[in-house]
Amino acid sequence: MKYPEFKKVSYSEIAKDTLKFWEDNKIFDKSVSTREGKDTFTFYEGPPSANGTPGIHHVMARTVKDIFCRYKTLQGFQVKRKGGWDTHGLPVELQVEKQLGITKDDIGKKISVEDYNAKCREAVMKFKGEWDDLTRQMGYWVDLDNPYVTFEKEYIESVWNLLKRLFDKDLLYKGYTVQPYSPAAGTGLSSHELNQPGTYRDVKDTSVIAQFEVKNDDRSSFLFDDDNEDVRILAWTTTPWTLPSNCALAVGEKITYVKVKTFNQYTGKPISAVLAKDLVGKFFSEKAKDIALEDYKSGDKLIPFEIVQEFKGTDILEVRYEQLMPYVTNAELEEKAFRVIPGDFVSTEDGTGVVHTASVFGADDFRVTQQAGVPSIMVKDEKDQDVPLVDKQGRFVEEVTDFAGKFVKEEYYSDEERSNPDFKPTDVLIAIKLKEDNKAFKVEKYEHSYPHCWRTDKPVLYYPLDSWFIKTTALKDRLVDLNKTINWKPASTGTGRFGNWLENLVDWNLSRSRFWGTPLPIWVTEDRTEMKCIGSIEELQNEVHKSAEAGFMKADLPEDFDLHRPYVDDVVLVSDSGQKMMREPDLIDVWFDSGAMPYAQWHYPFENEETYKANYPADFIAEGVDQTRGWFFTLHAIAVLLNDSVAYKNVIANGLVLDKNGNKMSKRLGNAINPFETLDKYGADPTRWYMIANANPWDNLKFDLEGVAEVQRKFFGTLTNTYSFFALYANLDGFQMDESNVPPVSDRPRFDRWIISELQILIKDVTSFYEDYEPTKAARAIQDFVNDQLSNWYVRLSRKRFWRSELNEDKKAAYETLYECLSAVAQLMSPIAPFYADWMYKNLSKGSTSNTEESVHLSLLPKADESKIDQALTESMHFAQSISSLVHSLRKKEKIKVRQPLQKVLIPILKPEVKERIEAVEELIKTEINVKEVEYVDDASGILVKNIKPNFRKLGQQYGPKMKAISGIINGFSKDDIAAIEQDGSFEIEVDGEKINLSLEDVEITSQDIPGWLVASEGALTVALDITISEELKKEGLSRDMVNRIQNLRKDKGLEVQDKIAIKYATGDDMMSAALSDFADYIKTETQATSLESNGAAGGEKFDIDGIEIDVKIEVVKS
């Protein structure tokens, strides 16, 4: 069999053909089944939602996932990858509502919940076809035939089981969370509803700066000059109705505060006010600056003030104060509330730099009070439940005696009530009371933006609403500790974004008031004294059976019972004491669905226990960095809470894919890249390679199609060329690779040993990069090897070996070596460019008699063979490359073409081992730069001119501050000084009167000039070139030119490589004639000529070689 040859390759065609091959031959299945019984490498697929079309960023994210699964397969691990679909949630609902032209209000009215959910079920898989296409076309291997789907009954059952386990551990509880709430509509509002246009409006509200009286105790004593001083913290609010619920004051820890002695403008009483330093100017008039405090009389317009003390926010943390409006209090509040706590949201933009905090009426307030352990001010309702001081209609409860029954926002009153001349908004009434009580520092109207309910147009309150929570805070320490065992790429996301998030954890709010999602499986009696959490379908059926017996249900559940709403809402259970139990109406956060996938994808614990256990926890997951608080968290939280383990050991958080200008891609802006078009035009492999090689996955990628084209040309083009070169000659020679019969590397020519050594280094590096989850480094190492070492150096300089006519040992070794390199490269690159690598691998296999695998993806990656790594050879080759480059640059400077042979190159040698290294590759250098001999000159020659410079690293560490002086002295060394230090190995200098003994290691000596020679140098390496062209050299140059012209002729005439020719020429130039006769054998060999004759008038092509005219004619000789 021959190695396939290609005139032209299309990477897109390669992908299509290879894909077909994979599917026809079930290669993916085999890549898993052939590893049966081997160690498993577990990967979890984060489920995408198929209700939108996939974008180019999905190609990026999935390439990252694919790479490591394929790499591990290559290493012999069994890697199962179950696909999955995320199917629940708000985006699906919104899409359906848009499609049907309805709003949430219409659900249950214009459309039944049943029909609505049926629509959601359809919509969520709308683009599954496109997703599957993308998956296949980009070469992402994931099991699409048996994916997990979060809306399926089995999946939900597993989720319920997890919830029950949490419930049994007392980690599931009902509490409240502060959310936007519309008393007028009697409903909570989602952030989506709050983002509707027109909800935020500028309104004028009564704002109050209240005076909170500081208690004088150990903590606060530094604020008091004497026991009688009245120290007040000033705190600002635009919602005075929340002041009776005040439970803490929040300050910025880094903000600077001051204590100001002054007087209250309403009561004229002396106070010491605490507020942010930056805001003093806002409240105290510059004009009052010089008025003495003693001169103040009650009623004066200008109020004197004096800044007497300055301190940081941290200094007043935990300072206690008297409750401002003590309608409701109790022992717990007295102990834990009414103190100063830190608030990260506090600024000095407006207000006083201190924020009044009412835990149940603000989202920030709720968060910081929870973190600081401050209880909320609540009262008991008739059912003995805790409720806030404002009821669900927006009125004060009766405990707030002065304002009981009053609406907290004036907009909640009817228009008639508001038009009554005596009507005063509650905020104003509160302000008046505070002024009278010497508790208001300042009252004024304040205009700000405030959210309104889109249904009723009335202002929204932030209000505590019932919610179910997972008590993640109970295991916060374990969450933090176990996170430290996870290998995050990049590490900063693990310690920073994720770590900080865990440090500031609040309980996970599980409740969602929606329709399309996993229902919360909790049933409660009306008096809420009894509760049941259902953990399986069987359990539900048993409970329903009992309930039917008690007469609450008509019959048992049917087999095909759907666990979704509305069906599950109709299930009434019976409590142990015989009471009716209704389901808590909430759905759960969809993030719980996806976080449950390690268990629910296998329907564990109801089925597949073995599979589950073998695949937990994941070795590797990867998703966008935006999933940090999403999937990465939910996986981690569930695993820690239920199993006290991590859910994944390694995680890559990849960045965004931006357009080439660094802007976010969006359909609206029209800068989104269509993934299908890209894959089709450039092929999956160049696209994947570009994405990985161009930037680390965790950095944002500026996606530029030009870059894909460059990868295609530069890397894939070069590699394909290299293969084609191999295939062309190997086929001519009928070379068949037989791995069982290759000579050991040690018996091969030095040049082969070198590239094999480089290959081993590459295998070693790439393997460790993959192991470290550094795909970008792996890709770059592979492409550097292919472009620089393999193609530009090994193949280019080995061409002569391939051109020889007979297949001798040397040529065979060249084939074997090149085959080995290409084959290993195919394996190494296969995780990143799976189609192309397989194509290459199979092309090579076709000409091999060895046992090769059906696909590169079924093969095993060999380990690097350390014994084949020859460090000295690598160094030698570096010298060869540098010397060649230097000589080339000299030739260029002198305009002497490489075809013109030169006599000699001179290389100064200061270290004997350098000579050894260069001698090893001398032949190579001579061929590459077309020079007859290499001469090494050492000191003994006496012609070297040396330079010396200090070894900064070494001297700097030793002498530090004296470096400048030392360096000056060394740079001023004379020729004799250099000779002296070389001779003695030491040299004494004097700096600032101190004697310093320099050794040879303290300096670097180089030779950068040879007087009278043409010299170039790079680092410590210097070369000198003899550019005299003798007659003999000139003739040889001419003969080479002749070869060149004849080769051109052969090519122009379309001769085959193996055709033999007869050459006739005519020239009137003596030098040329001499050259052609002197070098006749050489010319004949090079051009595969059987004869070379002068015939006076050749009648062929006329050439001009360095001004000499010659007429050349060639004819094919039939053999």
Place this chain on the structure above:
RNA sequence: GGGCCUGUAGCUCAGGUGGUUAGAGCGCUACACUGAUAAUGUAGAGGUCCGUGGUUCGAGUCCACGCAGGCCCA
């Protein structure tokens, strides 16, 4: 407002532990090569290493404060 990431040549990116000519590829310019040829090689031009301070004999690298862009959260 908070957390995190990024900022080096026109573009995309490298630049252990601080060490004295800051690199590569692409692009550009010029040249060479012409049996890998829709290839290839060589050379050249191109830099406020985001800014300002600081530490140090010495900072692209360490520290502080900023600026710009991005993501997440509020």
